[in-house]
Amino acid sequence: MRLFANRGFHETSMSEVAREAHVSKALIFWHFKTKEELFVAVLNRLLEPYFIDFAEEAGVLDERAQIKKLVEFYLSFVRDNASSVRFFLAQMLHDQHFSEGLNEQVLKLYSGYRSMLVELIARARQKGLCNVRFSPEAAAGFLLSALNGILIEHLFVANNPLDPDAAVAMVSEWLFGEENSSDGGKAVA
Amino acid sequence: MRLFANRGFHETSMSEVAREAHVSKALIFWHFKTKEELFVAVLNRLLEPYFIDFAEEAGVLDERAQIKKLVEFYLSFVRDNASSVRFFLAQMLHDQHFSEGLNEQVLKLYSGYRSMLVELIARARQKGLCNVRFSPEAAAGFLLSALNGILIEHLFVANNPLDPDAAVAMVSEWLFGEENSSDGGKAVA
DNA sequence: GTTACGATTGACCGACAGGTTAGCGAGGAC
DNA sequence: GTCCTCGCTAACCTGTCGGTCAATCGTAAC
Known part of the structure; x- marks a missing residue:
């Protein structure tokens, strides 16, 4: 995992993998038919931390807090x-066609995240918590673009701290009209 | 260029390059000492279209129009x-350390673009054209994040059309409070 | 103790990588 | 005509690549 990821x-040879794993190269080929097979196994392992259960974290929070938590989670994850x-x-x-399976999984994750956002924004707007003019879909799309930009x-x-709190503050301001004391824009810049 | 870029x-061997170029492999090594040297030459050639002179395009436009043109240019370039x-x-x-020179050049391009944005926004705000509350630096940073997100x-x-006009409309609305008839948010989403 | 079997190994293979070298052929200087 | 240089090539070199294979090891079943 370390070699492939880094x-x-x-650029990673099976001999290297074998050496670092303190096993013979032949053993790796006994467990995995090809180098590709090992690689996709590694991909899946590396992808595991990306699947989290957000529902349990949401708990009894209201929509506004849930959205903020979702955004904060996204950025903290990226930072960490x-x-x-x-x-x-x-x-x-x-390798967009070599790693089609990966692409598929990531896209699923991504659209899952997006639809959570859409639904939360929709509910927030229904309750009058959110004063943004766009449709929930457009708002979520815009929000995601901003997150990806960050x-x-x-x-x-290089030396970009990525302060999730500041970003969450900006999002809050944009989405809920919440004013906050700190200079929200600076961190994003 | 085609092989390296694609x-x-x-994943590109010198034999392939030689074959596609209809020359012998040795000739390439006569012109370029190593494969790396050829590669950085290719990088620089591929990077050329990124250097454009924006000043000539700005002309007599006011700040608002220049900002819109700058944004439109960014997105059209990405699209094309x-x-x-x-x-x-x-x-x-x-290869973040292998291609340090590239990183440097791209960062220079990027910060050049950013500082143009900052200056334009600052001037626009001075003239009262821009009603955004943030500092020009923060506004430019936020704008760039949005652009990068898009x-x-x-x-x-996959099937994302990237409509620069719609994005420009959104930016205008955010930065100048311009209302426009079309549904601006949809394209960004 | 023998058998059976999954796990593990070192030695090996053909293919191909990046790179080198000896030399060929055309053309300008003299 | 001879020489020298420049552009160029076929053939070759060495190392490493992904992958194979026969043989061995450990252990649980009988």
């Missing part, structure tokens, strides 16, 4: 798993 | 050069 598929996120991003960008800025601009 | 560094953008993104994500959605979600 150096990618083509930056290298993994970077790896998957690079993998999907590069994500890639974090990955590329 | 398949990446490690999607595969190139994808390649560079993947390259920078993957970019990666376009790259990953």
Whole structure:
């Protein structure tokens, strides 16, 4: 996992994997038919932390708090798993047809997250908590774009702290009209 | 260029390059000392279209129009050069220390774009054209995040048209309070 | 104690990688 | 005509790649 994640598929040789794992190369080929098979196994293992049960975390929170928690969760996850996120991003960008299965899973995750957002925003608007003019779908899409933008800025601009709280504050302001004392915009920039 | 851009560094062999170029492999090694040297030459060639002179395009437009043009330009470029953008993104994500020179150049481009945005927003605010509350830096940062978010959605979600006009409309609304008839949010979502 | 079987190994294979080298052929200088 | 250089190539070199295979080890069943 470490080798594949740090150096990618083509730059990692089975001999290296065997050496680092302190087993013979032949043993790996006994457990996994091909290098690709091992790689997709690694992909799936690396993908596991991405599947979390948000329902249990939601609990008795109201929609506004749930949305904020969802956003905060997204950004904290990216912050804490930056290298993994970077790896998957690079993998999907590069071998888009080699890793079709991965693409599929990630897209499922992503659309799951989006639909949660859409539903939450819709309910919030119904309750009058949310004063944004767009449709829930458009608002969620816009929100996701912003989150992804923050994500890639974090990955590329080296010394970027990625402060989830500040971002959540901005989102709150935009979505709920909540004013907050701190300078919300600065962190995103 | 085609081989490296489509398949990446490690998946492209010098023999293939030679075959596609209808020359001998040795000739390539006569012109370029190593495979890496050829690759960075290719990178620089592929990067050329990214350097454009925006000043000439700005002309006599006011700040509001310039900002809109800048945003529209960014998105149109991404739309028209999607595969190139994808390649560079993947390259920078993957070999972040191998392609340090590339990283540097791209970052320079990026910060140049950002500072143009910052300055334009600052001037627009001075003239009272822009009613956004944030500092110009924060506004530009937020805007760039949104643009990057749209970019990666376009790259990953397959059938995503990336309509620059709709995005520009959204930006206008956010930045200048311009209302427009079309449903702006839909395209971004 | 023998058998059976899954786990494990070192030695090995053909293919191909990046890179080198000896030399060929055309053309300008003299 | 001879020489020299430049652009170019076929053939080759060495190392490593993904993958195979016959043989061995450990252990549980009988």
